[in-house]
Amino acid sequence: MHIAFLLYNAYGIGGTIRSTVNLSGALAAAGHTVEIVSVHRTRDDLRLELRPGVRTRALVECRRDAPGYDGGHPRTAEPTGMWEDSGVSNGPLAPTRLTDERVAEYLRRTEADVVIGTRPVINGYLERYGRSRYLRVGQEHLTHDFHNPRLREDQKAAFxxxxxxxxxxxxxxxxxxxxxxxxxxxxxCIPNAVPAVPVSPSEGDSKTIVAAGRLIPVKRYDRLVRAFAKVAAERPDWTLRLYGRGPRAASLRSLIDELGLYNRVRLMGAVTPIETEWAKGAVAAVSSDGESFGMTIVEAMHCGVPVVSTDCPLGPGEIITHGRDGLLVPLDGGEDAFAEALLQLIDDDERRRAMGRAARETARAYDPERIAARYIRLMEELGAARRRGPARRLRGALAGYRAWRGSRRGPVDSADSGAPAPRARAAATADGSVAVRLATADLPDAPLELVLRLRKDPGERQVVLPLPAGRDATDGWIEVVLRRSEHRLPEGRWDLYTAPRGTARRRRVRAELVEQAALVTLEPRVDENGVSAWVPYTTSEGNLSVRTWLRPAHAEVEHVEVGEEAVVVTVVVHGAVPGPDAVVLAASREDADRDFTAAVRPLAGSRFTVSLPYAGALARRSAEHDLWDLRLLPAPGAEPVPIGRIGGDSADRRKTDVYPAVELPHPGRGTTRIRPYVTFRNELALSARDIEPPGDA
Structure with missing residues (x-):
């Protein structure tokens, strides 16, 4: 069969898109011709990986710099003739007359045997412009009660x-x-397809709670943050990570600051694939007022993480078996009941791990192959019913499909066009080494090397590791390990390449998966080379790199408290011993005459705390934006020791380790906003910025 999925915008990472990509890949693997048709094209490439055999096309070009850009088309100024879909009608991609015409043309000309709609407006188009020569299947990825009364009636007629x-x-x-x-x-009902990604399951000991999804009102992350505040009061060594983006990000940040949780709760942004982040958790949390399904629940379960979820309509109660693979919390219990459920799993290590094992078993029911089989059975049954009725047969369409492609409108992508860059799966090991696996299908049949090059290095330093031969592959992958015990990597960012042995013909390595879970609780390494840390990560371009730190000594931040009169920093020192005259230096980036210091107070072991009064910064202001880098001076005349956070699993903490600001009056510069912040080196600094022009205070 030729099966087409019609999406409004396939270039994101939302649940509907992820489930469509998962299902389409399984249907293609079962031998069917599959295409994903995006009404709008907003990016050069899909953000999600397609399996072989799945093709994409788009109907309306929204990229301003692309050939055939449709932004100036006169039909975009004319209103749509389709009924309103509140999910898109008021957004930047609201339907227009051009949308109507392009979708209608596609539905008139497609040679698909089955067309599947994925949201209300698409289902409306499918009913209005679809043809009886193919099966028309609508999907409801939200719920009936989620929609407003007008949309319910419109959908009723369409369905x-x-x-x-x-x-x-x-x-x-x-x-x-x-x-x-x-x-x-x-x-x-056919639930969403959720694949098991080849990520090592959680060990259950990270003392980290993980949640993921769009930061929107129905997800009620405010409930989760307030519940975690109660957890944090009793279990101060646990943390919470929220993954996703959305309109509630700013209000959540304000709530985190208000509750004083900025050291313990981090907004991580959107991450894909998300499974590597689930595997960092010991407990997963879903705090929604409603869930049509709950893909995040199954994703977390695949990674061996038990889920604490509100028992909200509709999905969680159909996925989670209370007490076996997770806990369901009554909605009317509020944040107190949610906190109590979290504490049940936090306080019982064996129960938590047993539930994680059971969760992996539960998740297998949602494997894409099983869900695809249910869709295939549905299509076969619908086709058989048609053949028993009026003589309307499904048409085999591959030849017609190719002919139609030649006269199509809109850009087309092909998942299997061009030579792919070498795919890699990297994983940090328990001792901080990095294991790199490469797909042999992407590699030439020749002796190869894995090359790590220090970025922007005048000396062009590199590390070369021989790669095993393809015949030594396991399940199509060869592996090489960059061992901490064997390599001393200078500080910086190391980019990974493959090259034929003994040549300089390098090809950049693309990151398919990067597992960092082993690093979540790992401290910086201290040995004869100094203090070091390695973090493998995916670059913004999708390539594999390793961020490294190497320095004689380092002061690792444990806690930052933003008070009314001073910021108080607690650190543990590696590679140096602070003496009785140790101070923290706030080093001005503009003028050394504006430096100031504060005495440290020793704590147990190699820990200390320091209070940096805001008055010291205010007295030394000189520009619209003043910056001071924080350094430990272990003794008079000693080399400065950087203060920051290089341990753990984050290559870049600037957007996740965020501290609140304090606003104070300045006699000459108006109101000043003072904030501790993390630099691009993951080091701690202090910022003082004008927020009112001088004389306007």
Whole structure:
């Protein structure tokens, strides 16, 4: 069969897109012709990896610098003739008359045997402009009750004209059957496809709670943060990470600061693939008021992480078996009940690990191959019903599809075009080494080397590791380990390449997966070479690199407290011993005459705390924006020791380790905003910035 998925915008990483990519890959692997059709194209490439055999196309070009850009098309100024879909109608990609025409043309000309719609407006187009020569299947990725009354009525009319409606929960299927009495449309539940990504499962000992999803009101991350505040009061060694982006980011940041949790709760931004981050957690948390399905629940389960979730409509209760693979918390219990559930798993190591093992078993039911088999069975049954009715047959379409591609509108991508860059899966090991696995399918049949080059290095320093021969591959992958015990990597960013042995013909290595879970609780390494840390990571271009630190001594930040009169920093010193006259130097980036110091107070072991009064910075202000780097001077005349956070799993903490600001009056510069912040070297600094022009205070 030729199966087409019609998405509004396939160039993101939301749940509908992820589930479509997962299902389309499994259908292609089962021998079907599959295409993902995006109404809009907003990026050069999809952000998610497609499996072989899945093709993409787009109908409306939204990239301003691309040939055929449709932004100036006169039809974009004309209103759509389709009913309003509140999820997109008020956004930057709101439907227009051009949208109507392009979708209608596609649905008129496609040679697909089955077209699957993925959101309300798409299902409306599918009913209005679709053809009886192919099966028309609508998907409901939200819930009936999520939509406003007007949209429910519009969808009701659309669904009645389709061959089938697929919901992602059984409860919602029941609701839609009640809504469509007497309709010929077949209504059933097939949950989302969620693959098991080849990530090592969580060990369950990271003392980290992980949550992921769009930062929107229904997810109720405010409930989770408030619940964690209660957890933090009793278990001060646990932390919370929130992954995702959305309109509630600023309000969540304010709540975190208000509750004094900025050392313990981090907004991590959007990360893909997310499974590497689930594997860093000991507990996963879902705090929503409603979930149509709960892909994040299954993703976390695949990684061996038990889930604490609100027992909200509709999905969580159909996925989680309370007490076996997770805990369900009544919605009316609020943040207190959620905190209590988190503490149950935090305080019982064996129960937490047993639930993690059970979660992996539960997640197997959502493997894409199993979900694809259910879709194939549905399509076969719908096709058989048609053949028993009026003589309308499904058409085999590959030749017609190719002919149509030659006259299509809009840009086309091919998942299998061009020579791929070498794919790599990297993983940090327990001792901080980096294991790199390369896909042999992407490598030439010749002796090869893995080359690490220090970025922007005048000396062009590099490390060369011979790669095993392809015949030594395991499941199509060869592995080489960059061992901490064998290599001393100077501080910086090391980019990875493959090259034929003995040549300079390098090819950049693309990161498919980078596992950092082993680093979450790992301290910087101290040996005869100094203090060091390595973090493998994916660059913004999708390539594999390793961030390294190497210095004679280092002061690792444990805690930062932003008070009313001073910022107090607690650190542990590696590679040096602070003496009785040790101070912290705030070194001005503009003028050494504006430096100032503060005495340290020793704590147990090699730890100390220091209080940096804001008055010291205010008295030395000289520009619109003044900056001071913080350094430890272990003794008078000693070399300065950087203060920062290089341990753990983060190559760049600037956006995740964020501290609140204090606003204070300055006699000559108006109001000053003072804030401790993390630099691009993961070091701690102090910022003082004008927020009112002088004379306007």
């Amino acid at each position: 009645a004209g389709l061959d089938a409606l697929v919901t992602v929960s059984e409860a919602d299927a029941v609701r839609y059957r009640e809504m469509l009495p007497g309709a010929d449309t077949r209504v059933l």
